Amino acid sequence: MTSKLTYWGTIGLAAASVVAANPAYAAGTTAGASITNTATVDYQVGGVSQGQQSASNTFTVDRKINLTVTEVGTVTTNVVPSQANAVTTFQLTNNSNEGLDFALVASQIVGGTAAHGGTDTFDVTNVRIYRDSTSGTVGSWDAADTLVTYIDELAADASVTLFVVADVPAALANSAVAGVTLRATAREGGLVGTQGAAITETAGANTAGKDTVFADIAGVAGDVARDGSHSDNDDYTVQTATLAVTKTSRVISDPFNSTTNPKLIPGAVVEYCISVANSGSVAATSVVINDPVPGQLTFSTGTILLNGTVTAGTCNADGAAGGSYVAPNVSGTIATIAAGATRTLVFRATVN
Structure with a gap:
């Protein structure tokens, strides 16, 4: 409401003052605050000062609903098949001029x-949202963080870190991608421990009370501007070893030709090579190889070589002695096969 002044004689405007109920924030003056402006007028009649006149105007600051959800970091979250509790990280900021809840x-x-x-090709499972806790490791998901479906009473200009935590299915190809979206929607605040009601934007002309205006920008696909919500995407990318196994054999010697053009006759020595090639993007570890010796052969004791290499498809005799033989199985463990590498298990046996 505007108050009017009645003027007498010669009037001079002396001063104007503004009183705000709350200090200013980056999000703006707090919604619901009353702003009063008072004008004073001093004047004279016949050279004699008369009583000061004044008039005031008060209005209520309306509510601006604004928020942002942003991915924390600029890279994908690398995962492996069957991984539990894979984490992507987001930040929710209340840019409104009032404390609110957020669904x-x-x-x-x-x-x-x-x-x-990357192209989204699979879905993660058991998707959950956690709020970061200051009682744990800030910025990292841990046991101190709280499982949530909404954020309670987030003050104006305040931010909170959120973790989307999920499990990764088994048997996924290297570089497979799963995209996830976190969306927050403003809800009424004011009651601790209870998610507030949905918020509706005030329609029509400005009223004397606390009106509501949606001021959020568009988020990711499907999230338009000025809808009281905001969203962002992150993703999981499978980084795994991709193993291809090849088994070859060659005759080393026979009882009649020795090593010169030997033939696969009884008494001949055969060398087997199991090669494991890793065409994935990360190392394979604890690679266990088992190979049963056929009943027509007799294993040659002390011939197992592990962690050798291959040249032009032929296994080299550059492995280290190791492995074991428990009839009928030859077995050995290769500690690591790096991405892009090939390693072997080699052993010999005699034709019965």
């Missing part, structure tokens, strides 16, 4: 390009 939903994109350029 949370974690979902998965369906096909298309994921956040970091």
